[in-house]
Amino acid sequence: MKEFRVGIDGGGTKTKCLFLESSRTEMPEQPLSITGAGSNPHIVGFEEAARRIKGLVLEGCTRYNISPEQIASIGIGLAGLGRAKDIKRMEEALDALFFSLNLSENTEYYIGSDSEIALEGALAPEVRSGMLVIAGTGSNAVARDEVSGFYRCGGWGHLLGDEGGAYYLSLKALSSVVKAHDGRGPRTMLSELVLQALNLEHEQDLIQYMYEKPREKQEVAQLASLVIKACEKGDEVATRLIEEAADELVLHVASLAKQSPYFNERTPITVAGSMFTFSPTLKRAFQNRLLDRKLGVFQEPHAPPEFGAVMLGKKAENVREGGGVHD
C-alpha cells in the first residue's frame, strides 16, 4: 500500500492541499492537489479553519482514491499563526476533528505559520542557510541557518509595518493621487488609473470611497496592480514607489543578515508573493540591491509552500522515529 504525505498552505483567501507519495522528494509536474476556501484562523475562527482543513483532506482522499490510513504525515502552515498560544489552540481544534478522519495512529502532524512552510518550500532540501522575502498584501521575511536557527523580520501588519507589501503600496499610491490633486506632489498617471479602476469621477470621491464603510485590506491592496502598471509605463511617481518598496524589502534581508554568522554574500535569497510575481521592476530593483550590498545570491523558489508543508510534516515523522526535527 502506497504511503502519502499531505501538505497544507492555508492563506487568507484560499487553502491549498497537496498529496505527495512518500517515495517522492521533489514537487511533481502534475501534483495531486486540491484548493479550497481560506483558513486564516484569525479571519474564519480556529474551529472553522480546522473544519475547512479536514474537509479538504477528505475531499482530496476521495478524489485521488487515497485512504486516510495511507497518510504518514500532515504538514500545515497557516496565515495568522505565529504565536505559540495560537499554534496550541489550532492543534486542539485539529485534534478534535482529525480523530474522526480514521487516520493511522502513526500519522504525524506539523503545524506552523505560512512563512515557515514557504521558507521550507522555497529552499531546496540540501540548502541549509537561506532566506525568503514575502511581499503579498503584507510583507515579511524569514530565514534559516546551518544550526537550525529560524529567524523572522517584519510581518507587523498593516498599521505597524508591511512595508513593501501591496496594501502599503496602495495607500502610498492614494496619497500620491491626492497630493498631485492638491499640488503638493508631482502629477502622476496614477490619478487617472485609480479613479478609473474605482469608477470615481473626482479625487474628492476617494473620501467617500475610503471612509463611508470599512474597506477590506485585500480590496485596497488591489490598487498596487495600478502602481505596477504605471511603473512599467514609465510613470515617475509609481517608479519611485516601487523602488522605495524594494528598499524596504532589502532592509528585511539586511536585518536578517546580522542575526547569524552563517549568513553571507553567498546565502541564497528567494522571494514570494504577488508583488514580486507581478512587478518585474520590483524584482529587478530588489536583486540589484542585494548584489550591490553583497547580502546574498538571488534564487527562484525551489517549490511552493504546500511542498514545504509536506517536508515539515516529514521532519515530524523523523522525530517519531528518533531523528531530530532539524535532521
Place this chain on the structure above:
Amino acid sequence: MKEFRVGIDGGGTKTKCLFLESSRTEMPEQPLSITGAGSNPHIVGFEEAARRIKGLVLEGCTRYNISPEQIASIGIGLAGLGRAKDIKRMEEALDALFFSLNLSENTEYYIGSDSEIALEGALAPEVRSGMLVIAGTGSNAVARDEVSGFYRCGGWGHLLGDEGGAYYLSLKALSSVVKAHDGRGPRTMLSELVLQALNLEHEQDLIQYMYEKPREKQEVAQLASLVIKACEKGDEVATRLIEEAADELVLHVASLAKQSPYFNERTPITVAGSMFTFSPTLKRAFQNRLLDRKLGVFQEPHAPPEFGAVMLGKKAENVREGGGVHD
C-alpha cells in the same frame, strides 16, 4: 436691549459656544463662553449634533441671562462639515430645532466647516489675504485672498492624507519602534517611551494592542506627544519625524501659494492645532521653512475659531441688510 452674536466651534471631542456683544469687534479677555460635548455630525449624527448645539445655546442664555430674542446671529463651524450636501443636511437639522428656541425672526445663521471659522478667527478682520495651517489629530490648510476666494489643501483623512498630524506621526513612531526592534532602523528613545505609555512589556505586544480591537484615531494620535518629548530630548529618529512633519505642512502652504496671485512672501501664515501648540521644534522648523522658501510671514492667530464663527455669523447679517457676504 443688548444684542449678542453667538459663535460655535464644534469639534470631534468638544464644542465651544461664545456669546459676544454685538458692539464688540475683538475677543474679550473674559469671554462669555461655554463648552459641551463634541458635535462632529459624522461622529454623533446630524440630529444629535443639532440637539447638542441647541442645548449649548440655551445653557449659555441661561447662564449669562440672555434672552434668545437678543441673538442677532449664530455662526457655526463644525468638524466633518465640508461638502455642500452635508451643510444642507445640517441646516435642516438645525432649522427644526432652532425654531423652538424663540429666536428673533431676524436671527441669521452661518453654517460652515471648522476650518472656515478657524481661518476667520486666526486672521485679524483687516487682513484680507492669509492662510491657516492646522495640525491636530489630522492636518489641512485653508486660505482666503483679497477677492474673497476661499482655498483648501489637504484634509483627506487618516488613510489618504493627514500628513504632519498627530495620528500620522503616531503611526510613523510605531513603525520606527518596530523597525528598531527588527534591526531595520536606528535605535530610538521612542521604543521605551511607547512601551511604557501603553503599559506593554515587549514590541511584539504592540500587535495585540493595535489589532485585537479597533483603536480610536484619537487614542493612537496621543502617541504623538511621545515623539514631541523624545524630540525635545534630542532623539534623532523623533527629531527627523518632526522635521518631516514640518516639511509636509509647508507643502500645504506652497500648494495654496500657487492658487492665487494675491499670495506672496508678505502673506500672513498662521497655525492651529495640538501639534503646533505642543511641539516647539515643529513650530520653529515650520517657520524657518516658510522664511527660506519666501512663502509668507508667520503670525500667531488673532483669535480662536469660536470668534471666527461669530464674525462669519455677522457677515450673514450683512447679507440680510443688503451688503455682500464678503464685505
